[in-house]
Amino acid sequence: MVALDVPVIPRRIVHCAACRSAFDTMQAGWCTCVTKIISPTCPKCGYCLCKAPAKASRDFWFSAPQELVERRRFEEERRAQRGPELVAQDAKKVLIVDDDEEIRFIADYALRDMGFVTMTASNGEEALQCVASERPNIVLTDAFMPKMDGRELCKQIKIHHPRVKVVVMTSLYTSPRYRTEAYRVFHADDYLAKPIDFAKLESTLKRLTEVHA
Amino acid sequence: MIAPEILRAKFAVSFTRRLTDLHDILDRGDLIAAERGFHSLAGIGGTYGFPLVTTLARRAEQHCGSARQAKVQRLLDRLMAIATELREERDRAAA
Numbered sequence: 103m104v105a106l107d108v109p110v111i112p113r114r115i116v117h118c119a120a121c122r123s124a125f126d127t128m129q130a131g132w133c134t135c136v137t138k139i140i141s142p143t144c145p146k147c148g149y150c151l152c153k154a155p156a157k158a159s160r161d162f163w164f165s166a167p168q169e170l171v172e173r174r175r176f177e178e179e180r181r182a183q184r185g186p187e188l189v190a191q192d193a194k195k196v197l198i199v200d201d202d203e204e205i206r207f208i209a210d211y212a213l214r215d216m217g218f219v220t221m222t223a224s225n226g227e228e229a230l231q232c233v234a235s236e237r238p239n240i241v242l243t244d245a246f247m248p249k250m251d252g253r254e255l256c257k258q259i260k261i262h263h264p265r266v267k268v269v270v271m272t273s274l275y276t277s278p279r280y281r282t283e284a285y286r287v288f289h290a291d292d293y294l295a296k297p298i299d300f301a302k303l304e305s306t307l308k309r310l311t312e313v314h315a
Numbered sequence: 316m317i318a319p320e321i322l323r324a325k326f327a328v329s330f331t332r333r334l335t336d337l338h339d340i341l342d343r344g345d346l347i348a349a350e351r352g353f354h355s356l357a358g359i360g361g362t363y364g365f366p367l368v369t370t371l372a373r374r375a376e377q378h379c380g381s382a383r384q385a386k387v388q389r390l391l392d393r394l395m396a397i398a399t400e401l402r403e404e405r406d407r408a409a410a
Contacts, residue, residue, distance in 0.1 A: 204329055204359050208322075273358050297361020297369055 114167055118144035127170050131214045132177050140177055142170075145210055146222050194311040195236065198222045199229040199243035199252065205298075209242065212300050218307065226250025226258075233263055240310055242303075244296075245272035245284075256288040267291040267310045271298065324408075326363040327401040333359075334398055337391060341384065349387065350379035356394075368397060 114128050123146045130142035133150035141151035141159070151159055163171070196218045198209045206222045213220045221236055223229035227249045233241060241259060243252035250258075256268045270284050273296040284290040292306050333356050340349045353376035360368025375390040 202355055202359065205362065207325075208359075208362055273354070296358040297366075 114170065116142075116162075118146065118149055120144065120149040121146050127166070128173065129211075131210075131220065132174075140174060140181070145207070145220075194240065194307075195219045195221065195238035196307065197229060197232055197236065197238040197241045197243075199224070199226065199241060199247070199255065201225060201244065201247040205244070209298065209303075212298075212303070213242075213307070216304050216307070226252065226255035229255055230258055230262075233259055233266060237263075238266060240267045240269060240307060242269045242271060242294075242307070245270050253284070253288045256284075256290050260289040269294060269306060269310070271296055273297070322363050323401065324405050326359075326365065327398070327405045329359070330356075330368070330394075330401060331398045334391065334395055338395075341388060341391065344384070346379045346382055346384065346387070350376050353379060353387075365397075368394065371397075 114126050115124050116127055117124050121144060123144065125142075125145050127142040130145055132140045133143045143150040151162060154162070196213050198206055198213065198220060199222070200206050200209070201224050203224070206224070210220045210222055221232060221238065223232050225247045226243075229241065229243065230250070232238070241255070243255055245252040252270050252272070256270060259266050259268055268290050269292045270288070270290040271294040284293045291310060294303060294306060333352065337349060337352045337356070340352060353372045357369045357372035357376060360366075360372055371390050371394055375387050375394075378384075378386040378390065
């Protein structure tokens with residue numbers, strides 16, 4: 103059972119019981135699970151409080167800071183205008199894979215802002231497990247990482263989960279030779295150069311999710 | 316889209332930390348680790364909207380590859396000056 107540790111005193115920072123990382127609930131995204139109470143999700147692994155036992159969830163909200171409760175109310179109102187089922191069905195999942203914590207943070211922040219549901223992994227092995235369990239629509243991966251790099255990850259995803267789109271991003275794939283290798287050898291669906299251009303990233307992901315839908 | 320002031324404030328903190336790490340790495344004379352650090356900084360700098368950081372870090376990365384430590388050090392000093400400006404800007408905004 104996945105649960106979030108419930109703080110004893112009201113505070114914004116909680117620890118995800120799935121991956122143990124601490125995160126600020128005021129900065130975290132909201133889950134799109136069809137539940138009565140929407141919950142903050144762990145920015146690192148994507149697990150949400152609504153998967154915790156009912157008592158833990160109740161206790162959490164009982165001791166949550168007022169600013170977080172307000173933020174949740176705002177999100178509930180926003181969803182009420184759109185319809186919660188629309189949010190859950192519309193939202194496309196993107197797995198961000200990069201060994202640089204800061205790139206993960208900024209891409210996560212930007213993609214959530216664009217309306218995607220995000221999850222993150224710091225290497226190819228972790229990402230492959232996440233793809234199997236979370237079934238994202240798109241994987242946005244760095245090319246060069248420890249353990250399993252983005253190109254090998256891309257290859258593995260295309261073998262085991264061919265419907266998942268993969269976008270490789272790197273500062274080295276700027277020459278036509280690397281670009282061709284990304285498409286032909288590793289079967290990437292698209293490629294983006296670093297530094298990340300967020301406008302280009304948004305258009306690429308939207309195009310791929312349209313094709314995917 | 317992400318508010319530029321949020322990005323600048325966050326970058327001001329992490330940029331300084333990365334440069335301090337690079338300073339220590341260069342003190343040890345580990346140009347391979349420095350090359351990786353500058354490569355990473357080049358990617359992150361542009362992503363935060365600082366193309367000059369990317370340019371300088373790329374140049375430093377290349378000099379690490381050709382083992383020109385003195386040139387790398389000069390570029391690191393220029394990057395340090397940018398980091399100081401950013402911190403001052405953030406402090407002014409907070410005041």
